[in-house]
Amino acid sequence: MSNVSVIILAAGQGSRMKSALPKVLHPIAGKALVQHVIDTSYQLNANKIIGVYGYGGDIVPKTINDDNVTWVVQAEQLGTGHAVDQAMPELEDNETALILYGDVPLIKTETLKHLIEKAQKDFALLTVHLDDPGGYGRIVRNKAGQVERIVEHKDANEEEKHITEINTGILAVNAGALRSWLKRLDNSNAQGEYYLTDVIAMAVSDGMAIQTVHPESEEEVLGVNSRLQLAELEGFYQLSNAQRLMEQGVTVIDPTRLDIRGNVTVGKDVTLDINIILEGTVVIGDNVSIGANCVIKDATIENGVVMQPMCCVEQATIGADSKVGPFARIRPGTTLAEQTHIGNFVEIKNSNVEKGSKVNHLSYIGDTDMGAGVNIGAGTITCNYDGANKHRTEIGDNVFVGSSTQFIAPVKIGDGATIGAGSTITKDTPENELTLTRAKQTSIKGWRRPTKEKK
Numbered sequence: 157m158s159n160v161s162v163i164i165l166a167a168g169q170g171s172r173m174k175s176a177l178p179k180v181l182h183p184i185a186g187k188a189l190v191q192h193v194i195d196t197s198y199q200l201n202a203n204k205i206i207g208v209y210g211y212g213g214d215i216v217p218k219t220i221n222d223d224n225v226t227w228v229v230q231a232e233q234l235g236t237g238h239a240v241d242q243a244m245p246e247l248e249d250n251e252t253a254l255i256l257y258g259d260v261p262l263i264k265t266e267t268l269k270h271l272i273e274k275a276q277k278d279f280a281l282l283t284v285h286l287d288d289p290g291g292y293g294r295i296v297r298n299k300a301g302q303v304e305r306i307v308e309h310k311d312a313n314e315e316e317k318h319i320t321e322i323n324t325g326i327l328a329v330n331a332g333a334l335r336s337w338l339k340r341l342d343n344s345n346a347q348g349e350y351y352l353t354d355v356i357a358m359a360v361s362d363g364m365a366i367q368t369v370h371p372e373s374e375e376e377v378l379g380v381n382s383r384l385q386l387a388e389l390e391g392f393y394q395l396s397n398a399q400r401l402m403e404q405g406v407t408v409i410d411p412t413r414l415d416i417r418g419n420v421t422v423g424k425d426v427t428l429d430i431n432i433i434l435e436g437t438v439v440i441g442d443n444v445s446i447g448a449n450c451v452i453k454d455a456t457i458e459n460g461v462v463m464q465p466m467c468c469v470e471q472a473t474i475g476a477d478s479k480v481g482p483f484a485r486i487r488p489g490t491t492l493a494e495q496t497h498i499g500n501f502v503e504i505k506n507s508n509v510e511k512g513s514k515v516n517h518l519s520y521i522g523d524t525d526m527g528a529g530v531n532i533g534a535g536t537i538t539c540n541y542d543g544a545n546k547h548r549t550e551i552g553d554n555v556f557v558g559s560s561t562q563f564i565a566p567v568k569i570g571d572g573a574t575i576g577a578g579s580t581i582t583k584d585t586p587e588n589e590l591t592l593t594r595a596k597q598t599s600i601k602g603w604r605r606p607t608k609e610k611k
Contacts, residue, residue: 160272161251161331162197163243166190166258167210167230172382178212179380180258181219184390186417186435189380190216192261194225199265200272203251206243207258216258235349236325237341240334249332252276255352257325259379262393267371268326274367275328279359282326283368284377292322293353295368303366306353310346323353324377333364401428423459447481455486458494475511493528510553522546523565527553533577535560552587 170179180190187195190207197205209216210230217227226246230239240255247253252275254268267282274280281303283295293306294316306323307316337355345351356366371377375392378385391412398411401420407427408414414428417435423442432446436454440446444457447465456473457463463474464481471488474480478496489506492498496509499516507521510528515521517534523546524538536557538549547565551557555569558577563569568584575581576592585591 159251160200160202160254160328161204161206161247162200162202162254162256163240163247164190164193164197164205164207164256164258165236165239166216167208167233167239168259169211169233170259170381173380173386174383176212178209178216180216182380182386184261184380184386185393185415188219189261190258191220193256193258193263194220194222196263196265196268197256198224200254200268202254204246206246208239208243210239235343235347236352237338237350237354240352241338241350244331244335244338247331247335249330249335251331252328253331253334254328255326257379259381260324260326260377261380262376262378262389263326264371264376267369267376268328271326271328271369274369275330278365278367279356280328280367280369281356282324282371282377283321284324284370284374285320286322286374287320289317289320289322293325294319295321295323297321302360303356303368304360305357308345308347308351308353324371325352326377327352329355329359333359333362418454429465441476450481464500524549524551526551527555527571529554530557531555532557533559533561536562538563538565540565558592 166180168179173179173182181188184192194205204226205224206226206228208228208230210233228242230242252272254272271280271282291309293308294312295303296305296307296316298304334355337358340358341350341354343350359366378389380386380389394415395411397416398408398414401422402408404422405424406422410430413430415433418437420434420438422440425443426440427445429446429448431449433451438452439456441457441459443459444461446463449465450463450467453470455469455471458474458476460477461474462479466483467481469486472486472490473492475492475494475496477494478492480498483500484498485503487505490504492509493511495512497514497516498504501518502515503520505522507524507526509526512528513526513530515532519532519535520537522538523540525548530551539562540546540549549563549565550568552569552571554572557575560578561575562580564580564582567581570585570587572588573585574590576590579593
């Protein structure tokens, strides 16, 4: 990419959001609006990314917490022209200045690259045609079709209000020229602000051609000014993600009920049921089926996995041809090998479970290294926390554990061991032997069950 620096305007309050949080920090797909714009800027290999903040003090730069973004403050919100001027000391005159907006999150990299190419010789402006252009600045062209100026909606006359081509605010131009025009701005308009759009007429007056670029869809350049608009863009973004997956051969049962909040890689012949959330970095292999209402975050789901409804998987790996759920929770630090079975109401945390092992019912396995071919009975728990420190449980290969067993860590269960149901294991157990801990069973002759007293 050419000699470009990006200025992101992120100083506004967004009063229609009805929030104490600066508008640009509200999320789409689990990520702040302005973070979407920053991430797109990185794809341009810009010299600098400069963010202009204002409302809410330094909460915006502190929340984003990115050392590669230079932040400058707009102490008073005096308009877009004034905001850009705060960033200009960070730019060299020979650079191309690209102006973006922290509340316009879905602008595409390819659109911006096209805009920057146009700006190598001319003034490049991103415009779009809207069926309802109300509230937007209009692009005023001469009889030859050349851009002459931009008129803001509040300053437009009746004829100008019928123009459907609107200004997105996104532009690219030589930084030195932009610097000179910004110094000539005044605020003699309906809003009493310094409009960035006024530099268009100045550029034309100086003999510079205004080249316009159009995005693929209007949603790409729509800003967020209200909770309703936030929800509409969220819906568009998620539907676009679902369509992309379907184009890759994924079966999405209902594209309107899939949420992707990160980077997702999906293999062939995958089926995604309704109300699935994929967050962070998620890798899904071939022939995977994920049931309804599952949440998967920063996880790898290998080939052939069947995940039943209502499962949560976070920072974990599910091995090939395994079965998980329903109602299972796989917590951070867990690796399940191939052909494992994790059933309903089972929680596994920071554990390794080897090939073919089964934990099918109502169990908690934490801080455990479990071998291959193990069968864990219902209601089994590893007591891994002593109130101050965590300890590990080691379970060998081909171990059979009876129901309602407690392992008091640290403890090691030998290969091939059998643990009797209802046992509390506090010591290491030998290989290939039965270990159990039970009090003597007693029946009390003549005992009567209590009955309710009559009042």
